Amino acid sequence: MTSTIDRATAFGIASTPSDSVQLNPAALAEVLFGRWAEARKHSRELLKRDEFHFVPGLSMAEHRVRVLGQLGRLVEEGVVHRAFPKHLGGEEDHGANIASFEELVIGDPSLQIKSGVQWGLFGAAVLHLGTARAHDQFLPSIMSLATPGVFAMTETGHGSDVASIGTTATFDPDTDEFVIDTPFRAAWKDYLGNAAKDGQAAVVFAQLIVAGVNHGVHAFYVPIRDGADFLPGIGGEDDGLKGGLNGIDNGRLHFSGVRIPRTNLLNRYGDVDENGRYSSPIASPGRRFFTMVGTLVQGRVSLDGAATVASKLALTIAIRYASERRQFSDGVGDGEIVLLDYQRHQRRLLPRLATTYAMSFAHDQLLEKFDAVFSGEQDTDEDRQDLETLAASLKPFSTWAALDTIQEAREACGGAGFLAENRFTQLHADLDVYATFEGDNNVLLQLVAKRLLGDYARRLAKPDAAAIARFVAGQVGEVAVSRSGLRALGQKIADFGSTARSIGYVRGEAAQRQLLTDRVETMVAAIAARLKNAGTLSPADAAKLFNENQNELIEAAYAHAELLEWEAFTERLATIEHDGNQRVLTWLRDLFGFTLIEKHLAWYLINGRLSASRAAAITDYIDDRLLPRLRPYAVQLTEAFDFAPEHLRAPIASGAERERQDEARAYYRAQQAAGTAPVLEKSLAKKAKADGGEG
Amino acid sequence: MTSTIDRATAFGIASTPSDSVQLNPAALAEVLFGRWAEARKHSRELLKRDEFHFVPGLSMAEHRVRVLGQLGRLVEEGVVHRAFPKHLGGEEDHGANIASFEELVIGDPSLQIKSGVQWGLFGAAVLHLGTARAHDQFLPSIMSLATPGVFAMTETGHGSDVASIGTTATFDPDTDEFVIDTPFRAAWKDYLGNAAKDGQAAVVFAQLIVAGVNHGVHAFYVPIRDGADFLPGIGGEDDGLKGGLNGIDNGRLHFSGVRIPRTNLLNRYGDVDENGRYSSPIASPGRRFFTMVGTLVQGRVSLDGAATVASKLALTIAIRYASERRQFSDGVGDGEIVLLDYQRHQRRLLPRLATTYAMSFAHDQLLEKFDAVFSGEQDTDEDRQDLETLAASLKPFSTWAALDTIQEAREACGGAGFLAENRFTQLHADLDVYATFEGDNNVLLQLVAKRLLGDYARRLAKPDAAAIARFVAGQVGEVAVSRSGLRALGQKIADFGSTARSIGYVRGEAAQRQLLTDRVETMVAAIAARLKNAGTLSPADAAKLFNENQNELIEAAYAHAELLEWEAFTERLATIEHDGNQRVLTWLRDLFGFTLIEKHLAWYLINGRLSASRAAAITDYIDDRLLPRLRPYAVQLTEAFDFAPEHLRAPIASGAERERQDEARAYYRAQQAAGTAPVLEKSLAKKAKADGGEG
Structure with a gap:
């Protein structure tokens, strides 16, 4: 990973890890693989094979034939029956099924989604909405792909x-x-x-x-x-x-x-x-x-996971390239600067890396919940509703984040990023629709918001609560209310109130939690207050009132999703044993938290949660501390995603750029050494001037 | 445009223009076509023909052949020689040339860019970097496409x-x-x-x-x-x-x-x-x-214009669909609500419509400047530098805005938006690279920032000024300094200072200008203050200091671009004669200005430019006033872009959705009228309960 002609630092920023804090990417990879590591690794191993790779330039007809053939091969490899009944040859292992399925996005998102249609939607509908008679009659030929279905x-x-x-x-x-x-x-x-x-x-x-x-x-x-x-x-x-x-x-x-x-x-x-x-x-x-619709939540769960895998891919490619690609000199050394040493480039890629880690850990929690419900371990109505709300929160967050990350990664690689061979453009094109299928992101967030409102209403004094509850129930059906609050909010509500204004520190974990949680709570409470008379209005006026708050409702649900992501990152962080990994991931979690707070700084200022000077300090802390601290670990943090070259398949992430850069610099150095380098006209003019001549 | 079974309003929002304020789309279309209307219309007329349209699903090889053939047809139609010397058959009309060229994006962005390569880059390099001998020797076969070039x-x-x-x-x-x-x-x-x-x-x-x-x-x-x-x-x-x-x-x-x-x-x-x-x-x-490089600015100019045309296309399709597509009932009438009546949908599309109008008017100014320089009317070094800075400001703004707008339009149309036939996905795929070619957007903004810093330095007390000027010169070459400040900032500087804190109003044009301008000025001044000792530092420390401010520098340049867009909108607004158009476009300009201010609210709060209550009022004003006011005019505002059905070519913008919705509603009404509609189990249960039974 190091080259003899590298400078150790540019702009005074270390580009390689310090001796005092060492990251262990292999150990971190195990953390990231999570509970269903074996299923994920099994898929990854298969996905090294050419036969499962997207081939750029195929016609639609050829691509369809190829992907159908790949589905047949997945049957032969025995990776797509994990969720089905044991007596039909399945494993009844719902978590492992989704985990292995999500990884398919590495080969080709079409392969992932077509598998999802066959076994995750068509097959899962028969499994979850049908009873034994349908299982025995229809599932065998669905599982074997003898009956491709819609x-x-x-x-x-x-x-x-x-x-x-x-x-x-x-x-x-x-x-x-x-x-x-x-x-x-x-x-x-x-x-x-x-x-x-x-x-x-x-x-x-x-x-x-x-x-x-x-x-x-x-x-x-x-x-x-x-x-x-x-x-x-x-x-x-x-x-x-x-x-x-x-x-x-x-x-x-x-x-x-x-x-x-x-x-x-x-x-x-x-x-x-x-x-x-x-x-x-x-x-x-x-x-x-x-x-009924709730039994089909696995589509949303798996999109959340697949979007996370795709973000990891895009960032691995872009950060590797940014660590090798050089452009512009700082006028100090004889070499040009690698992109990743530029502050702007760090700003573009590192917060998205932090977000992707959050998505990975949050998805693990979602998958745990999903497995608990579908294995029957924890399968009350309340569990199912929490699962649905969690999925409806994370899926919009991660599918939008993936599009944003892939696009930024593409742009960060310039013209090379636009070549099909470097993966970004096809990933963006394929994942585009993840934002609107299996539940349009905006609609999902609105459902989450209504759940938050309902939960809030239950905690209020009776008359208000009843009014909001009735109103919200009218909007989304009775399941949205009369259920327990989401854990994250339920636990934290006690911390709140007037203390939020008196926090004497901004940096710590507790402060980040308080700021993020407070925002959700306060937004929900403010909307609830505005809606509290809805029950007394005519249906038309109530609908109007609701619509007038729709944008903020959705923003509140999004704030809730951000909090869930941050909490998941933080919870996972607490379990990491390796000191260096703990240390670096704490910085990364802080970068995630601070970036969220920075994004909503206006809200914190308007609502008196942060003073102007503390607010300004947030941005400084990101730029001056967190980005320079994380920069030396950026490549290793993507190595922990553990993609093989056959998974990346991007020439710009192969080391080719470093070779080209090294060759170019060696050429100029040899020319200098041999005294054959042309003199720059500029230097000549300067010299002439110094000599008193005209040049 | 109206249907007998429409409700005039949903959520109390008018969906059709009021009698008191009438928009005249035809008159507005002329405003939007601008000075080179004839050239634009000539291109638009050609682009109605199938032969110039992108055909989805062609292989790369077929697509290449098709586009090369289209270039030949453009030669035959005489639309690509406008910029070349008269004695070689051209018209030496640079503004008209770019105007007609930009419109080609309607047919196929590949057609636009390949034309740009041939005549705007290859040909223009010979024209602008060569002298008569090269013109006479090389241009004829370039113009005729006998020599396709690189x-x-x-x-x-x-x-x-x-x-x-x-x-x-x-x-x-x-x-x-x-x-x-x-x-x-x-x-x-x-x-x-x-x-x-x-x-x-x-x-x-x-x-x-x-x-x-x-x-x-x-x-x-x-x-x-x-x-x-x-x-x-x-x-x-x-x-x-x-x-x-x-x-x-x-x-x-x-x-x-x-x-x-x-x-x-x-x-x-x-x-x-x-x-x-x-x-x-x-x-x-x-x-x-x-x-030399500056003579090639037309690439950036035309990308700014093409990005604007593409945004207009995407919004015309998405807003038309949003005005016809219905989803979810408000529980009041028997019908479902059109998407455009939802606050969130307005939030997604209308600010982007306002931005697109700003881009259109700002581009007109850029094209005027370009034409003035290249026609020789106003062709001092200062004019050329202002042109380059303007192009380097607007191109990043508009190419990013186009991608954002196309993506949001795509998502706003759900699954239909993902079908190739509805245009969004291909437009996004094609325009993606506009953000990084002809100057990477981030690099261009950094150049603009250095220009702003240089201009600022010239106005300072001598010692500081010299230090910053030397430093900036070292970074970008001597052209960046010793030139006049950009007009927009130069004019406004006098308005500034302590008054910014005492503005008693936020809504007016003057307040918007002050807020937007003040932000640019203050950001630039703050960065300049931090860089003022750069000249006394070692080169390595100076480079480090500069890099530590890189992100904010680029943000300052972007703020400057936002200001230029807003000023262009405002200047054009003042010239509009039709009362209704004036009125509606004033709201639209306000929406643009307020959206910009809202986006940077944290900055205004941190820097004491807005109080918390005024800041909160910005969002309320957008949601409660501007969006409902503009909603009835949204479709007409896209009709003023004046695209023919052959330009749009999107089935969802053809009226098909309205037909489908009307047919569905007519079906249910007929069923009700005939008494054949099934009873809902829910109603039955309610009735049974009311009757005291079990159902």
Whole structure:
């Protein structure tokens, strides 16, 4: 990693670790791999093979064929059945399943998402919404990929608002069948992976109608193709080329009088018996709907993880390049400065590195929670709701952060960053849609905000609480309230109040926690205060009032997500045993916390939480202390992500840039040594002037 | 534009213009077309034709062929020769040339950039760096595209720091030739449009060496291919697939002992005579270099304009869709709410619409300045430097804003926004590199900051001024100082000082100007104060000090760019005659100004420019006043961009979404009217409860 002709420092900043603080990237890598390290490493090992790599320049048709073939290979390698029932050959290991799945993004995000469509959505819907009869009937051929399938939830007219979809499944008692219909164009199923070409069956979400009563959205197993041809009554279209993920054949489907047996209803949360009577273990249609949709949370969980892996990739490439690429001289030595020694470049990359560490640790907590719920270890309604809120908080944070990080990494590598071979542009193109699928980020944050409001309302004096609770319940359905507060806020509320103004220090962990937590609490309380009379208003006025606070609501939910990320980083930090790793990661966590506080400095000032001088000190501390301290460890901090060259596959992260730089400098030095270097006209002019001549 | 089943308002926000304030989009369109309306409209007319449109899904090879063919068609249509000498068939109309060229982004950014390579870089280098002999010899076949050419400036090892390129052109007096050499791998020319395939000649930038003296970077006309084959001594590589702009064949070139006639030196700013003596009209090598590079400013100018056109396209599509797309009910009417009525959606799109208007008006000023310089109307050194600073300020602002706007527009359209057919993803992919080519945005802003510092230093008491001036000069070459201050700052400095704290109003134009200007001034002064002893420090310590302020320097330059954008909007506003347009654009300008102030609120608070209560009022004013006021005019404000359906080419901006929504609502209403609508289980349960039963 060192070169004999490097200067140890530029601008007085150390570029290599000091003797007193040594990072151990290998030990840190184990921390980052987390509980399901084995599953992750198994995926990583597979992903070293060319056969699982994205090939730039394939046509859409070729890319689709390649990715379908890769899915078949994943079946053969036995990595995609971990979540399924043991008696069908699975392992019932939900955490390991998601962990290994997330890593697929390294090979090709299309491979990740198409696997997700087949086993994480289509298969998972049969698993979680169906009962034993559906498991035994449908899962084997889903697991083996004999039946590639479609998760047909979204419609052209309804994405985020699933409850309002138009597709109907009407029970026909005469034939003991459901009849699936698409009543109008907006109710076509749309953006569905596997729908354009490969899908042989679909889990179709539709309004279940029995004897003139609509029981709400349920899921049905519907065969859609025989080989390449649609079955009678079914039609569709190819969504065509997309901004990314073109290895997946997204498309549209519509249904006209398509008949399926009554038993094709996935009947865990709602069933129709031989006598045509509807029943459900969940009496409330609203709660039933949210419970059904909630079983599909793994999509959001895995996007959070995949976005984190992609950020790690992008930063590993950009930071490696920044540590070798030289541009402009400082006029001191004979060499040019490596990009990573420039303050601006550190500002661009190091806070994003800190954010990525936070995302990694926060994701571990999310995955723990997910595994606890789906393994049945901790599976109360409250656990499920906490899991959903956690996923709805972290997924927007990490998918946006990944796009921002990949883009900044791309720009930080200049023209080289724009070449397809260096990965950034394709990662950005593919991950773009992560921000709006499996729940649009803004919609998810609004759901989180409503949960926060509901939790807050429960802690208030009765009359206010009831009013807000009623109002929020009206907005999101009853699941949002009457549940315990989120842990992070629940624990911290006692710390708050007037003390926030008197903090005599800003740097410590406690101060960071206090500032970040206080902001969430105060924002939620302020919005709640504004909404407290909503219950007494007309529905139109209440809706207007709510809309007038929508932007701030979403900002509050985002602040909550930031806090969760910071808490996760901090909790993990406490468990790190290696001294050097502890020390460096503390700086990195501080950089994350300070960057968040700096971003919201106006809020802290307006609300009297920080004085102007303390606020200014935040920026100084980042620039003058944290960035220079972390700079020597930046490359090692990415080495701890433990990507092999076959994972990175970016020529600019291969050491080629260092070779080129070394060759160029050796050339000029040899020329100087031999006395063959041309004289600069400028020096000549100066010399002439000094000699009193004209030059 | 209206539908009988629309509600006029949702959330109490008017969705259609009021009778008292009417916008006239047609009149506004003329304002936006600006001085070179005719040239822009001529391009727009051509761009309605399919032959100039990007075709999604083409392979790189097919796309390259298509774009080269389009360039030939542009020659036939006579739209690409406007800048060239009249005696060669051009019009010597520089402003019109850039205006018509920028619009090409509507057809395909690859078409725009490949045209730019041929006529704006390769051709313009011959035009501006060459003299009559080069014009007559080389321009005709460049203009006709008989000689597709390469602008060979950037090297693998040197992008932003052009002065340090490694390629050499050594004069051989024996043969009266220059010998072009690539001394090492990092000196390969790289990322060059037309280099991989189409280029027959190149303008090669190289260190000019005569008799052992290096006279710095000069440009040479070098034939590189005979048909498909490289000429002797020349080699290269294809850069391959890129993140975007794949209609352009970017590649690498290297030279080994390539001989060209002495007269192939483009000799306007430096020449070697028959006797092998070097001469230049500009004595200082530093100033000479900056003058040569400065003649190529049109690349930056046109990227600023093209980024603006692309933002207009993206917003037209997203705002049209947001005005028709419905999602979620407010529980009041029977319909769902159009996205544009949601506060968050307004927050996402309307400030970006305001920014795009600012970019459009600021670009007009830049183009005026460009035309004045290149027409010779106002062509002092000072004019040229002001032009360069203006271009270096606006190009980073607009290219970043375009990426941000396109991405937000994409996300605001959800899954539909991710389909290639709806344009956003390709626009983002193509414009991505605008942020780092023709001058990396961060590097450009640093140059602007140094100019601001230099200007500031000249106004200080002598000793400090000299120290800063010397130091800055050392950093960027002598052109940066000893020139007049930028107009915007020069005019406003008198307004400043202690008055800033006592402003009793925030809303007015004067207050916005004061806040924005004061921030630039104060930031620059603060940095200057920190740098004032730089001249007394060792070079290493001075470099360290400068680097410690680098991030803030760049932030100051960005603040200056924001001010220029705001001033341009405000100046144009004053000239608008139509009352309704004036009124609505004033709100839009206020939204732009307030959004900028809100973004930097922490700075205003820390520096005592705004009290906490005034600061909080900024956000309230945006949310409660400006967004609701502007919402009814949002669609019309994009109609004023005057794109034809053939320019938009996005199905979601075609009215299809409204049709789908209307059809769906009509279906449900008919069902209600006929009494065939299923009863909701929820209503049934409620009814049963009310009846005292169990349901």
